[in-house]
Amino acid sequence: MKANDSAVKPRIVRCPTCGGDSVFAPSNLWRPFCSERCRQIDLGAWASESYAVEAKPPSPDDADEPLSH
Numbered sequence: 861m862k863a864n865d866s867a868v869k870p871r872i873v874r875c876p877t878c879g880g881d882s883v884f885a886p887s888n889l890w891r892p893f894c895s896e897r898c899r900q901i902d903l904g905a906w907a908s909e910s911y912a913v914e915a916k917p918p919s920p921d922d923a924d925e926p927l928s929h
């Protein structure tokens with residue numbers, strides 16, 4: 861069993877922007893991206909599409925405001 865390997869080995873993930881290898885470790889400030897550039901590109905793309913992505917209507921059940929006490 862190798863349950864604790866993740867604590868020793870750096871995890872390699874795929875950079876969401878360029879699809880390259882990215883080190884998923886505290887040493888990589890831009891994780892899960894491989895570099896600052898890829899991170900900025902992704903954030904920019906996300907911001908421009910946020911209107912379409914943020915299509916979640918507010919659920920009335922989540923309104924937890926005490927109307928009366």
Ligand SMILES: [Zn+2]
Binds near residue numbers: 880894
């Ligand atoms: Zn990248």
